[in-house]
Amino acid sequence: MSHLFQTYSRWNIEIKEAAGSWAIDTSGKKYLDFIQGIAVTNLGHNHPNVNQAIKKQLDQVWHVSNLFENGLQEKAAEKLVANSSGDLVFFCNSGAEANEGAIKLARKATGKTNIVTFLHSFHGRTYAGMAATGQDKIKTGFGPMLEGFHYLPYNDLEAISTCKVNDIAAVMLEVVQGEGGVNPAKAEFLQAVQAFCQKHQALLIIDEIQTGIGRTGEAFAYEHANLDPDIISVAKGLGNGFPVGAIIGKKALGEAFSPGSHGTTFGGNMLAMAAVNATLDLVFNNEFLSEVKEKGAYLLSKLQAVKQLNIVKEVRGKGLMAGIECYQPVGEYITALRKQGLLVLPAGPNVIRLLPPLNVETIEMDQAIEAIIHVLSNETVTV
Known part of the structure; x- marks a missing residue:
């Protein structure tokens, strides 16, 4: 029995350690974290x-x-x-x-x-x-x-x-x-x-x-x-x-x-x-912020492939803050992405929100997009 007020619909995951874009739970499973505490650890975990x-x-x-x-x-x-x-x-x-x-x-x-x-x-x-x-x-x-x-x-x-x-x-x-x-x-x-x-x-x-x-x-x-x-x-x-x-x-x-x-x-x-x-x-460094712009443009550009999927209505965002709006609720897709090792969160019932760290690597964005395409194109996911 939990002695906490149940104000959160918690996932059955407890993170025990994290660094940069990655987090590891108590079972040893490793996740690419595109939540980052909901746009909190902008420099990644454990900087x-x-x-x-x-x-x-x-x-x-x-x-x-x-x-x-x-x-x-x-x-x-x-x-x-x-x-x-x-x-x-x-x-x-x-x-x-x-x-x-x-x-x-x-x-x-x-x-x-x-x-x-x-x-x-x-x-x-x-x-x-x-x-x-x-x-x-x-x-x-x-x-x-x-x-x-x-x-x-x-x-x-x-x-x-x-x-x-x-x-x-x-x-x-x-x-x-x-x-x-x-x-x-x-x-x-x-x-x-x-x-x-x-x-x-x-x-x-x-x-x-x-x-x-x-x-x-x-x-x-x-x-x-x-x-x-x-x-x-x-x-x-x-x-x-x-x-x-x-x-x-x-x-x-x-x-x-x-x-x-x-x-x-x-x-x-x-x-x-x-x-x-x-x-x-x-x-607050011009070179760092320029890199964020470049990475944000790359992320939104690569997400255009996601936009071609039948269930996706729109892809939108600014910098390293992106949303994938679907024609249906996304809760089961977010669960499926967790199983794939990618942490994302909703923004309302129909939007998958991506908030990677600002120093995310290109290869990590590619990996996230690959997982998203795999899950959103998988007709066996129950929604």
């Missing part, structure tokens, strides 16, 4: 630079209150600011906390409460995160949601141009909807959203929890559309597996987050900051 930085910090100091100066936070914040549109950073522990803080910051800075988000979005499981999310299934059973959220169709230019919501504090969106099905936004849609924000004196919040830290081939995915967001939320890949999140904001918002307005006990602790600094030193 030596990140490990070394954390181990070094372990022997110095783990945690003090945020009432003390923290040079590691300052270094990490400087790197995030240098590679984004922001000027100021608040460190927290997770993506949900980052989005919660972003919503608080937008409301407090503008004095307005209405926030526009989009259908099929996902912004976390706190009450503000659930309220911002454009999926009813996330909210079922939890009672009244936080008020003030309004949902528009994603990638719909007309919906933006005809939106009648007044007193808007912010528009919040993902450049590529992850949990919603790996749906990339069109550049003209993103530009229309930014123009809408400017017209209504609303802040633009970009949720980069899954797309940030190099996942799409830029430091942040919004850069592909030349956006200038006021607030960016980031987590997942930020510490390559160490729990950490951050809010990045414009200098003009600094007054809204004055002393006592927001806080965290564990956010920005020394171990997390050691992981962040080591991760960003590797990812």
Whole structure:
């Protein structure tokens, strides 16, 4: 009998060790991991630079209150600011906390409460995160949601141009909807959203929890559309597996987050900051990001072979974030891929999501695609 709340439909696999793109379970079976903790270990499992930085910090100091100066936070914040549109950073522990803080910051800075988000979005499981999310299934059973959220169709230019919501504090969106099905936004849609924000004196919040830290081939995915967001939320890949999140904001918002307005006990602790600094030193490098773009283009190009299969409706993605949409539920196919030694996950009922590490090898992508073609073309798989 498990003494854990059964909030996850867990697979009957326990990983005992992992390195790079590979993971080994307690039975000794080896897997090519194209989940990576759901876009978390962007540098692969057990990266030596990140490990070394954390181990070094372990022997110095783990945690003090945020009432003390923290040079590691300052270094990490400087790197995030240098590679984004922001000027100021608040460190927290997770993506949900980052989005919660972003919503608080937008409301407090503008004095307005209405926030526009989009259908099929996902912004976390706190009450503000659930309220911002454009999926009813996330909210079922939890009672009244936080008020003030309004949902528009994603990638719909007309919906933006005809939106009648007044007193808007912010528009919040993902450049590529992850949990919603790996749906990339069109550049003209993103530009229309930014123009809408400017017209209504609303802040633009970009949720980069899954797309940030190099996942799409830029430091942040919004850069592909030349956006200038006021607030960016980031987590997942930020510490390559160490729990950490951050809010990045414009200098003009600094007054809204004055002393006592927001806080965290564990956010920005020394171990997390050691992981962040080591991760960003590797990812925020032009040569590294160029390689991610090249690998992403290679992956999506090779996946065109998958698109020829009868059950596949569409292949889409950005950088090393890809989705294979099928005409039917993909749960049994994902199980079959695990048996083949490839770990992937769903994004909604009909989409297989691929999130390899950013330093994945070409031969590993080829191996993954070979397994996917084998499984999706196998008529004996029961769905």
